[in-house]
Amino acid sequence: MDARLANTWRLTVNEKNFIKTALLSEIRIDGRKPFEFRNFIINFGREDGLTEVQLGQTRVMAIVTAKLVQPYQDRPNEGTLSIYTEFSPMADPSFEIGRPGESAIELGRIIDRGLRESKAVDTESLCIIAGKLVWALRIDLHILDNGGNLVDAANIAALAALMTFRRPECSLGGEDGQEVTIHPPEMREPLPLIVHHLPIAITFGFFIDESIMVIDPTHNEEAVMAGRMIATVNANGDICAIQKAGGEGVSQRVIMRCLKLATTKAVDITKQIKEAVEAYNSERALQKIKCKSTYAGTNEENRNQSVDSKGISELAGKYMERLKLVSRECCVSPNNNEVETKSLRSGTDGINFTSGPLSWDPYSKGVDPEFLKVSLASQGLSTPNKKKESSGEEKPSGTEREGPYDDVNPKSSAINTSRIEIQTKGQKTLKDAVKPKNKRKKKGSSII
């Protein structure tokens, strides 16, 4: 609050009067009608759960991340959702560096109330072990440019980010069913969140008195307006949150009118968001298919190694049986992986960026450092030398199996891979599960 007036940019009296008198005859400075929403564009990042919304001149970025934590004691089987806001000083001179100001907190609270209290995100599906381990979702909202009406823009960004976010799949194992295995995104397709409904925030600005009202005020209009009301509604006509903190008084009749208007706007906006998300999802699915095929190729050597380790780890043995079954089905092709991977690579060259460096380097592709570490740790006794030997022996069976599959159906091969990998690589305890974020980061950086 202390910074509230220190650095604010103020409109001149002339400009203020101009906006007000124009509004009296239902004209807005940017040529919109009073109840017209600005057009918005949703841009999606390369990662899931990263969106940037551009609403007129306002730009807001939202990032969703997930982490495993212990749940709150009063809600042992619910994941958590928290919202953090960052008002960067580059967006507006009145935003100051350091602790979030009042407006930042208010924005966070409004969006939080709309999303959380209306139970838009299914938090119970984020539970892994009741009372012990749940996913904690965190939405970071960054204001990149303040062109007015930050709340609506931030809300749209948060929704789009939630809808595109995917969390890694988890499964429980061990004797007591308490061991958590996190499957990296390459192994198993990450799961999207369950979003029940979309609460859309619509901001109303009141000028002079309640009779002059606009939707989606711009930065200049915000400086003039006497009161503001934010109604968060969904397309079904439910009201999820309302915030009208002081300002010009409004009669009950006008409030109800605003809510009706907000509902119709929410239907439009919901449709637009859904369309954008669908477009992103279909594009992503296409990309995934391509990714998977390259992954299967570059990972062939890995697979062999994982096969060797079966002798030591019992569980892997079980999977080997499955593996053999599969290999019996396949015809034998002794000219193994060298050829296969090459052909595959040439087919997918340049399409897949994430695994690019792996496919350039013929040596690095075979050795996944992470995998080696894990397998070494789990075996204890086995030395790298021994491993090499055994890998030599086992090689044919592993590669034979994969060869033809890759050509015919890249997707199925990827599934096979994941099955085996999970066993050797995926034997993780709770301890490993605690810091999935770092792990993922490490992985991401090595790929990029």
Added chain:
Amino acid sequence: MEYVSPEGLRLDGRRPMEMRQLRAEIGTVAKADGSAVFEMGNTKVIAAVYGPREVQNRSQQISDQALVRCEYSMANFSTGDRLRKPKGDRRSTEISLVIRQTMEACILTHLMPRSQIDIFVQVLQADGGTRSACINAATLALADAGIPMRDIVTSCSAGYLNSAPLLDLNYIEDSAGGPDVTVAILPKLDKVTLLQMDAKLPVDIFENVMGLAIEGCKAVSNYIKEVLLGNTKQLEYRRGL
């Protein structure tokens, strides 16, 4: 959980449309220019107003109107479990902002340029509806300080549980996770100045609940007017008029 019994009684024995007992006292902080204690059932709030006075931080001075500041805090002992971090969390910052904007709208700030008005509200006992109680206490304290206002602001909350609209929720009803509508009105102008709501509610039911909360605000305003009148009479009597 059942919040309204088949006999139509709530957990604390009230009817759905019944408010908790109100109690107000003016002039509880001797040092302050205006002060008040406001109770709604077990919720108890104390408010103190300083000003209009010189602006402490010159850079914040406004040349055509008064600067209004507000600080909301909860006493550590106000809740069942003792609060760990009572100051500066997001909730209290937001409530401070909300109270400030609400009071700013009713104070005639243009009459006091280059000055500052400080409102401090502290929750002594929290049993639901602290936001409403704080606004009511702040109104009384501002009136006690003799600060010119358009109208008094009164506030009340209402909720919707077991498919029945309930007036003036207590803590148990508030934490049930149902909708909670807090309204503040300017009773003379019959305008809604503060409206906060969470959880999900269809539009038509919302209209009923809001209507109920507004009725509650009107009841509060009658009580506040009574208290202010009684206080003024006492002042008159003391002066020997």
